[in-house]
Amino acid sequence: MSTAAVSVPSTRAQTKRSSLRRSRRWALIASYVFLIMFAIFFLIPPYYMVVTAFKTDAEVAHMATNPWIIADGATLDQFKILLTQTDFLIYFKNTAIVTVAVVCITMVVSVLAAFALGRMKFWGSGLLATGIFLTYLVPDTLLFIPLFQIVKAVGLLNSYWGMILVYPTLTVPFCTWIMIGYFQSIPKELDEAALIDGAGHMQMLTKIFIPVALPGIIAATIFAFTVSWAAFVYPMAFLYSSDQQVLTVGTVTSLIRADVYKWGMLMAGALLAAAPPLSSTRS
Amino acid sequence: MAEVTLRQVVKKYGDVEAVRSIDLDIPNNEFVVLVGPSGCGKSTTLRMIAGLEEITAGDISIGGEVVNDLPPKDRDIAMVFQNYALYPHMTSFENMAFGLKLRKFPKAEIKSRVEHAARILDITELLERRPKALSGGQRQRVAMGRAIVRNPKVFLFDEPLSNLDAKLRVQMRTEIKRVHQKVKTTTVYVTHDQVEAMTLADRVVVMNNGIIEQIGPPQELYHKPRTRFVAGFIGSPAMNFIPCTLEQHGDGLRVRLSDKIALPVPASRTGRYRPVVSKELTFGLRPEHVTEPHQGNGASGGDSNFAAVLDVVEPMGMETMVYFTIAGTEVCARVDPTAAGEAGATMQLHANMDHMHLIDPATNMVL
Numbered sequence: 161m162s163t164a165a166v167s168v169p170s171t172r173a174q175t176k177r178s179s180l181r182r183s184r185r186w187a188l189i190a191s192y193v194f195l196i197m198f199a200i201f202f203l204i205p206p207y208y209m210v211v212t213a214f215k216t217d218a219e220v221a222h223m224a225t226n227p228w229i230i231a232d233g234a235t236l237d238q239f240k241i242l243l244t245q246t247d248f249l250i251y252f253k254n255t256a257i258v259t260v261a262v263v264c265i266t267m268v269v270s271v272l273a274a275f276a277l278g279r280m281k282f283w284g285s286g287l288l289a290t291g292i293f294l295t296y297l298v299p300d301t302l303l304f305i306p307l308f309q310i311v312k313a314v315g316l317l318n319s320y321w322g323m324i325l326v327y328p329t330l331t332v333p334f335c336t337w338i339m340i341g342y343f344q345s346i347p348k349e350l351d352e353a354a355l356i357d358g359a360g361h362m363q364m365l366t367k368i369f370i371p372v373a374l375p376g377i378i379a380a381t382i383f384a385f386t387v388s389w390a391a392f393v394y395p396m397a398f399l400y401s402s403d404q405q406v407l408t409v410g411t412v413t414s415l416i417r418a419d420v421y422k423w424g425m426l427m428a429g430a431l432l433a434a435a436p437p438l439s440s441t442r443s
Numbered sequence: 444m445a446e447v448t449l450r451q452v453v454k455k456y457g458d459v460e461a462v463r464s465i466d467l468d469i470p471n472n473e474f475v476v477l478v479g480p481s482g483c484g485k486s487t488t489l490r491m492i493a494g495l496e497e498i499t500a501g502d503i504s505i506g507g508e509v510v511n512d513l514p515p516k517d518r519d520i521a522m523v524f525q526n527y528a529l530y531p532h533m534t535s536f537e538n539m540a541f542g543l544k545l546r547k548f549p550k551a552e553i554k555s556r557v558e559h560a561a562r563i564l565d566i567t568e569l570l571e572r573r574p575k576a577l578s579g580g581q582r583q584r585v586a587m588g589r590a591i592v593r594n595p596k597v598f599l600f601d602e603p604l605s606n607l608d609a610k611l612r613v614q615m616r617t618e619i620k621r622v623h624q625k626v627k628t629t630t631v632y633v634t635h636d637q638v639e640a641m642t643l644a645d646r647v648v649v650m651n652n653g654i655i656e657q658i659g660p661p662q663e664l665y666h667k668p669r670t671r672f673v674a675g676f677i678g679s680p681a682m683n684f685i686p687c688t689l690e691q692h693g694d695g696l697r698v699r700l701s702d703k704i705a706l707p708v709p710a711s712r713t714g715r716y717r718p719v720v721s722k723e724l725t726f727g728l729r730p731e732h733v734t735e736p737h738q739g740n741g742a743s744g745g746d747s748n749f750a751a752v753l754d755v756v757e758p759m760g761m762e763t764m765v766y767f768t769i770a771g772t773e774v775c776a777r778v779d780p781t782a783a784g785e786a787g788a789t790m791q792l793h794a795n796m797d798h799m800h801l802i803d804p805a806t807n808m809v810l
Contacts, residue, residue, distance in 0.1 A: 349528035352495050357542035357589075358516040367541075371532040 206434075212427035213238055220423045238428035247402045248429055251410035254320045255389060255433075258406060261324045262388040266331040267381055273332075274339030275365050279351060289340055296333035303329060304397045311398050320404050323395060327388050335380035342376030343369060386437045407433045445506030445519075445596035445629055446471050447492060452501035454487050454653075461487045463653040464501065474623050474630045478640035479650035479676070486601055488650070489633045493599050494518050506596055516545075521590035522599040525606060527582045529574040535561075535585045536570040539592050553592075560591040563625055564618075580611045587619070591626055598623075600632040604639065616642055637677050641665070649673045666798075671725065671807040674800055680730050680764065682800070683774045687726040689719055689801065698726050698799070701770040706794050707746045716801060719810060727800035727809070730764065733776035735783075736793035747794045751776075756786050765790065 208227070212220060214234040225231045242248050276282075277289045307326050308317075316322030346369065354364045370377065395409040402410065411429040415422040447469040454462040462484040469475045477485040490496040492503055494515035502509050510518050521542075529538050536557055543553045561567045564584040574582055583603060590598055603619070604612045620643055623630055634640055640647045641661040649656045649664065649672070657664060657673045668674035674682045687698045689708070696708040696716055708716055736748050751767035751774075763783040765776050767790075776792055784790040801810045 347526060347528065349524040349526055350530065352493075352515075353522070353524060353528035353530075353589075354541075355495070356493060356515045356520065356522050357593075358545040363545065368530055372530070374532075 209427045213431045238424040242425045242428050251407045255406040258320050258323045259388040262327040263384045266384040270335035273336045278340040278343035292333050293337045300393045326394050331384040331387050338380045342373040389437050448504040450502045453499045455499040465655050472627045474645045476632045476640040476644035477648045483650040484653040485633045485650045519596040521593045521595040523586045523603045525602040527586040539588045542593050556592040560588040564588050579607050598630040671802045680775050682727045682729045685726045685772045704749045725802040730775040730777040732795040732798040735778045
């Protein structure tokens with residue numbers, strides 16, 4: 161009798177458990193289906209880029225071949241021509257200089273600003289933090305008009321140094337905002353402990369806050385890097401000489417002449433240009 | 444090593460007065476516990492001593508020097524926080540050494556101090572671990588180690604055991620007491636737990652609404668509370684408070700609690716209480732002083748006995764708490780488990796009137 165009394169609830173529990181398992185399995189299957197669909201959707205352009213970059217011009221131009229496969233054998237011709245007969249390496253160098261400088265400026269400014277706004281309570285700090293974020297909401301397609309006047313006034317029109325001046329308008333507000341969140345999430349007792357241990361504000365920042373907020377700093381750095389590397393509107397508006405140009409605009413303007421598109425080299429250039437941001441995201 | 448002095452210290456946040464002109468003298472090496480309910484100003488007082496809060500008025504001195512305008516690092520104090528506040532990216536060793544490194548101590552000195560503190564706290568084998576890899580109790584030890592290595596004038600503890608589970612809290616309490624006995628240093632300890640206060644302190648400072656209600660050794664606070672607040676706050680379960688009137692009974696006095704219950708005031712106190720005869724007062728008696736009548740308390744048939752119908756009975760193992768009402772007020776008694784009746788039963792109880800208190804409800808002062 162006691163066995164029967166025990167076995168009924170135990171059977172019920174088993175049924176419930178197996179039903180939970182089944183529903184979890186279906187949820188997983190659905191998740192995978194959607195994830196695979198999204199992955200395929202987003203990987204099609206890069207795949208097309210890779211495939212085209214390794215084709216000959218003849219194969220690219222031949223309308224009858226399948227555009228999704230390399231039918232005539234892979235070649236590095238597009239890369240060779242791109243690197244030897246165009247200004248691609250100059251664009252790459254300019255972009256690297258601009259990006260490294262912008263990332264450094266952005267991280268110094270935004271870490272200091274975020275530390276002040278997030279941890280050192282002063283009159284108007286909340287309003288200032290909101291104001292900084294609001295500037296991020298102004299699109300660069302609007303900002304480039306007044307910025308043009310500023311860049312011209314400081315004599316940096318058609319100079320990649322001008323980009324080092326204007327890109328932080330895109331990167332600093334968002335990075336500061338990310339870092340404010342990170343710094344605010346650190347318990348206030350940590351800076352009080354540091355104060356009692358004898359740290360000044362700068363030591364507190366460098367020895368406690370930066371190491372503790374390292375994940376946030378890395379995220380902000382990657383953001384500043386990708387924004388600087390991929391910026392298009394500002395160089396399009398402010399740079400016109402080939403020797404000052406950056407990758408995004410330089411590649412497009414030099415490889416598209418009127419209605420002639422050098423697809424193979426465009427894709428090779430895009431592939432090379434995408435490599436640094438991709439590797440930074442991976443790290 | 445130093446004495447800490449607070450003179451008419453005030454802390455205001457806008458219009459709110461968190462600490463209201465308190466005076467406190469803590470002699471060298473004394474272990475003082477600030478205790479009180481949430482919002483009573485005890486943590487604010489500690490933080491003002493630490494220099495983490497500016498004071499609105501008054502003076503704070505450490506070792507005879509007024510430190511009002513000194514930053515925390517120049518006050519030569521060390522603090523242990525409720526959430527430990529260990530630097531998560533540093534090992535236990537680095538956490539403990541951080542303050543010494545900032546003060547540019549030689550490496551050998553740092554190593555020897557950290558190792559010495561680690562031996563005192565029994566955390567030598569944890570020195571290479573980061574806080575994430577430590578349990579709550581171990582983290583608290585490292586936090587204490589960080590304070591000890593500095594060899595400061597004053598140790599400040601801000602509710603250091605509140606994040607620990609009940610068992611570990613008791614262990615760490617003993618540990619803190621042991622460490623204080625080894626490393627004699629002036630210590631100010633904040634807690635809302637009166638048991639912690641009683642067990643750790645040389646002197647307890649009871650705070651309420653930003654003022655100091657009473658300062659004294661634990662036993663004095665327990666037996667001779669000056670205010671109703673202290674009488675109710677110190678001791679667990681809390682003291683029973685019953686409205687009463689004091690009446691003349693022959694040559695002596697009686698405390699009338701209800702129509703049926705009137706308890707005789709001990710002869711030694713009649714002189715003290717005679718001026719308040721026939722006044723509305725509050726009678727205070729701790730649960731441990733309301734027990735079953737037995738030969739031991741000399742009350743097998745005395746006037747201090749009364750009968751009560753038990754509402755709730757809580758067996759605790761070595762004792763049983765029984766709850767009943769007198770004139771609508773709930774009263775708790777601590778009785779022998781073998782003597783306790785069941786809920787609903789009538790039980791004969793004895794009030795040990797040698798431990799009674801009378802409180803003036805108008806001033807809340809113990810008479």
